[in-house]
Amino acid sequence: MLQINNLHTTVADKPILKGLSLAINAGEVHAIMGPNGAGKSTLAYALGGRDGYDVTEGSAAFTPPRHSREGGSPEEGTELDSRLRGNDEEIDLLQLDPHERAAAGLFLGFQYPVEIPGVSNIQFLREAANAQREARGEEALSGGEFLKLAREKAGLLKMDMEMLKRPVNVGFSGGEKKRNEMVQMGILDPRLAILDETDSGLDIDALRVVGDGINKIMRAPDKAVLLITHYQRLLEYVQPDYVHILADGRIVRTGGPELAKQLEAEGYDAIMEAA
Amino acid sequence: MDRRASTSSALTVSTMASPLPTRRPTHKDEAWRYADLNALEALWPLPAPEAIMVPAGGGLKRAIVPEGGVTQIELTLGKGAQASLHVLNSAGDYGRVELDVKLHEAADFTLDAVQLASESQSMEIVTTVRHLEPGATSRQTIRNIASAKGSVTYLGQVAVAEGAQKTDSEQDVKSMLLDRTATANAKPELEIFADDVQCAHGATVGELDAGALFYLASRGLPPARAKQLMLQAFVAGVFDEAEEAEKLAEAALSKLGEMV
Helix, strand or coil: CEEEEEEEEEECCEEEEEEEEEEECCCCEEEEECCCCCCHHHHHHHHHCCCCEEEEEEEEEECCCCCHHHCCCHHHCCCCCCHHHCCCCCEEHHHCCHHHHHHHCEEEECCCCCCEEEEEHHHHHHHHHHHHHHHCCCCCCCHHHHHHHHHHHHHHCCCCHHHHHCEECCCCCHHHHHHHHHHHHHHHCCCEEEEECCCCCCCHHHHHHHHHHHHHHHCCCCCEEEEEECCCHHHHCCCCCEEEEEECCEEEEEECHHHHHHHHHHHHHHHHHHC | CEEEEEECCCCECCCCCCCCCCCCCCCCCHHHCCCCHHHHHHHCCCCCCEEEEECCCCEEEEEECCCCEEEEEEEEECCCCEEEEEEEECCCCEEEEEEEEEECCCCEEEEEEEEEECCCCEEEEEEEEEECCCCCEEEEEEEEEECCCCEEEEEEEEEECCCCCCCEEEEEEEEEECCCCCEEEEEEEEEECCCCCEEEEEEEEECCCHHHHHHHHHCCCCHHHHHHHHHHHHHCCCCCCCCCHHHHHHHHHHHHHHHC
């Protein structure tokens, strides 16, 4: 699904990622943990393609699996017309513009979702969903189809439909913003979700709802998740297959879920000294 | 850049020259400082301004959508009269809308305007709002967007006469520049000769927020569409109260689509 090799990234000419390598297969959930300043958010932004996060070395290959609803397989010769559509073809993620990365199946959950006054959530999401579909050579969703989809996903995240009619994130609490991110993820139906501190700002109930949402939306054989988090608590709800520790721009240790628990008990310093 | 100032006590600021000189103006005339004088030359001499009188207790609602050129209106509101003007100034090489408004006791004036200038267009709104008697209100909301070598200007003077107590006036001017080569001029001015008034004025000039644009792009919106959506949000609501509000909003949107 995602193969990152020796990724180096600078922000304002300052090296942040210093040779990060990571492989994520379809069906897996990975967690990246690390102290402040380790480069966690930089990794998310570099993979999302944000201006100012310059990749100076290394590669990121994205191979989005074909969506189950498409049927057929590349081996059977049923090739789809768009390279963003999952022909089991490797895509050089770093060559794509941010909106093309989204169309190819990448979703970035923001640590601080942006407020956009004057634009309703629902209008924005319908446009975004249809822009992605157009880029993949798929038919646009009608108003009715979209509303049905939105209602279903909002229900999954226990979010009031009224909130979807309000301007994007304006006046939302921290928890509501994160929940809105997950509703967006549900509607856009990505192959790979990179969730940057989605657990911050959530109380314990919201954490459970968001955790459930991630499982329901993203736990599938043709999908994968990269959770970026400070704390172990989200991992109680979304069981990772692998836990990586990021320090000083590199993955310094990889383990199973037990590594997160050990980290919580012993702290970063102890673990990193051992590594 | 964000400058906001509000005044609620007696204050005098520099006086603006009369916006309607009888000789051909130059850039030394304050009200014509940013005008496209070459374009003006072809239009000179200007016809007499349109004079509108709204009698005591009366009401006026009008949309002004010039095809370019100079539009001059002298508007007088009688006691307790109301007027609401909606302006979309975006057509022609040079478009200038000039309003000289006189408010009598408890009159209520509202101006909601959008100016859009692309290529080498020059758009300006020049207003003088005179609070002649007590208790009148005036609200001006201006949203400007300029791209390429476009230029947008708002020069607005609010003059509160001696004895015009309980005047309540507001000038809210926001400008958005889409390119480094575009220009925005904003000059809200107050001239106050009464001591019990509320006069607020604010002017900001900014550019589209890069973080918000990335957020929209990360959801799959192509850059031009993301910009258009942000600009749509920027002018949202300005025409809500207008007659044929949808038609005005659509005209503005279609022009915005060409600008990004």
